[in-house]
Amino acid sequence: MFSLSSMPSTSSVLSTYTTFAASAMLVRTILNEVQTITNQFIPQKLQDILSSKLEGLFGNFSDQLTLIIEQSEGFSVNEIYQAAELYLSTRITPSIQQLRVSQAPREKSLSVTINEGQKVVDTFEGMQLTWELVTTENQKTSLDYDSGLYASETAHKSFHLSFSKLFKDKVLNKYLPYVAERSKAIKETKKAIKLYSLAAADAINLDHPSTFDTLAMDPVLKQALIDDLDRFVKRREFYSRVGKAWKRGYLLYGPPGTGKSSLIAAMANYLNIELENRQCGGGHDENNSQVTLSGLLNFVDGLWSSCGDERIIVFTTNYKERLDPALLRPGRMDMHIHMSYLTPSGFKILAFNYLKIKSHSMFDEIEELIKEVEVTPAEVAEELMKSEDADVALNGLVDFLLGKKEQTMKCEEPKVDEGTQGNEEENESLKNEEDCTGQKRKNVNKKKKNKKLKSFSHLLRLM
């Protein structure tokens, strides 16, 4: 029971207060002394450790709980760290003073994340949560063969998520799954289609500046390809509705130097998407240098199925006729694009690219020559690059085309001894064929056919 008699007298309260005040002063003085001695004799690093331990001890009495989300766990990435990083980029408030900004090659948008030491306060179903990015430096000792042991520092990042202890279960079971879900949705909206090229590894410069505007190719075909790409990119929903994977395959075929690699780069630049070059390993049969069907099918189907949806795969070949129809069927190669020798309209594009001219008195002559000989855009580009002076460059091109025409005519009219017939004629043609390329080869083949017909009709006449 509480009674007045048990209450301390005023004098005893005052004396207790005086004693307490004196003791407090004494304690403060002692603490100051201890602080001074500590500063003098205990190194700063040790002081930091002691104070963090004490903080940890008293932290136990705090009502806050902190989850540490490390960037990686051993050798594997911590998915919840990545999710948090993406999620927090959408939770940036004006109170944040420092942000990290980066842009991956070919990414359309910048990625913004909080910088170390910065805090983001988030709310979720009545809870208040504080995120902080913390970086710690770890010392690692490694062995160097030249200079012996050396120490290196590695930065280790983690998110510290603090909230009231009362919400531990809710944070673990509801909030973090929500963060993961949100980040998945953010990733989905950022997702870019990937373009895979199956051209030779060194054929594609992943940062090639080629665009559809600078590409000399049949304008109708160019437009058809652009329309096809547009349709494909827009039809993501459609593909999922009809239960088809959102993928498209293009086969570019034509002689070397007609712009197949440039077209792949133009496609990637047009869609503003990543281009990945894959080499087609195991597709060739060493004995006959033909592309083996099973090797290619495995490669193409493996690529299709390897990493999910949203991709364009471009296959290039100089010899479409050597590919098996199984490889060319829709579903593997949906659109076949023939990259042909240069046409007069293609020449105009090159002239504009290289000389910045849309017309010139020599254009007619050049266009006539282009119709007569098979010349690749790469060859013409090479000639146009020889001078910045349009007159000089175009004159050089005319000489080059005339030289080609002469060569073609030689190939078209192989020296055939009138007396020689049958196999000998063919052998002679074939010998000439070796000096000829492209159209010349085709012409020789035509010639061979004609000769066979001629010989046949000759035979008929004799009968």
Ligand SMILES: Nc1ncnc2c1ncn2[C@@H]1O[C@H](COP(=O)(O)OP(=O)(O)OP(=O)(O)O)[C@@H](O)[C@H]1O
């Ligand atoms: N159609 C074209 N339009 C514009 N430039 C072209 C075209 N074709 C070739 N070129 C020029 O020639 C160079 C070589 O062409 P490219 O490598 O694209 O040809 P390719 O058909 O892929 O040849 P290959 O079959 O040997 O790989 C290009 O970098 C470009 O400068």
